[in-house]
Amino acid sequence: MEYKGAIMRDDEIVEALNDLIETDHNAIGAYNTAIDGLDKHPTLRDSFITFRGDHERHVRELSPFVRQYGGDPEKKPGGMGVLQKGWTAVSKLGGADAILSAMVSNEESAVSAYEAGATKNFPPDILQYVQRGLQDERKHLAYCKSEYERLKKAA
Numbered sequence: 001m002e003y004k005g006a007i008m009r010d011d012e013i014v015e016a017l018n019d020l021i022e023t024d025h026n027a028i029g030a031y032n033t034a035i036d037g038l039d040k041h042p043t044l045r046d047s048f049i050t051f052r053g054d055h056e057r058h059v060r061e062l063s064p065f066v067r068q069y070g071g072d073p074e075k076k077p078g079g080m081g082v083l084q085k086g087w088t089a090v091s092k093l094g095g096a097d098a099i100l101s102a103m104v105s106n107e108e109s110a111v112s113a114y115e116a117g118a119t120k121n122f123p124p125d126i127l128q129y130v131q132r133g134l135q136d137e138r139k140h141l142a143y144c145k146s147e148y149e150r151l152k153k154a155a
Contacts, residue, residue, distance in 0.1 A: 006121045007121065008120060010069040010071075013066075013069045013123075013126070014066050014069050016120050017066045017071075019113060020130065021058070021063060021066070023110050024055040024062075025055075025059065025074060025075075025076055026106070027055045027110050030106045031049075031051060031055065031103075032052065035049060037096075038099065047147075051143075054136045058129075062129060062130075065125075096151055097148060100151060104145055104148055107140045108141060110141075111138055114130065114133050117133075118134050
């Protein structure tokens with residue numbers, strides 16, 4: 001996506017970035033819960049630890065821009081994060097395939113949020129981080145879908 005030149009107002013930048021930061025906090029909580037349920041699946045667990053790290057990096061990268069434009073970065077998950085974490089916790093009872101199913105849903109939400117963010121007219125220095133975040137989210141989603149299908153076939 002190319003920068004279109006129309007400058008967003010500071011409050012619009014803060015709101016849009018905080019939406020993404022909240023999405024990442026939601027994902028971090030869901031990954032924490034999922035990781036706890038994957039002791040018998042070390043490869044999957046390690047991938048999820050890496051993905052959680054990507055979400056933590058997004059928060060670290062976007063938060064300074066929120067402050068730069070006069071806002072306070074989101075520090076916790078939103079209502080959707082509580083639901084995602086709860087759904088992921090319940091899915092632990094069903095094993096790795098149920099956890100993956102929940103994480104597919106969670107990552108679909110993250111991809112949607114980052115796709116929406118990537119269409120905004122952020123200044124180029126911000127847009128590059130949003131676009132990289134979108135690439136990360138698409139990678140996470142593809143992996144979760146692939147592993148879910150693999151486990152379903154193995155069952």
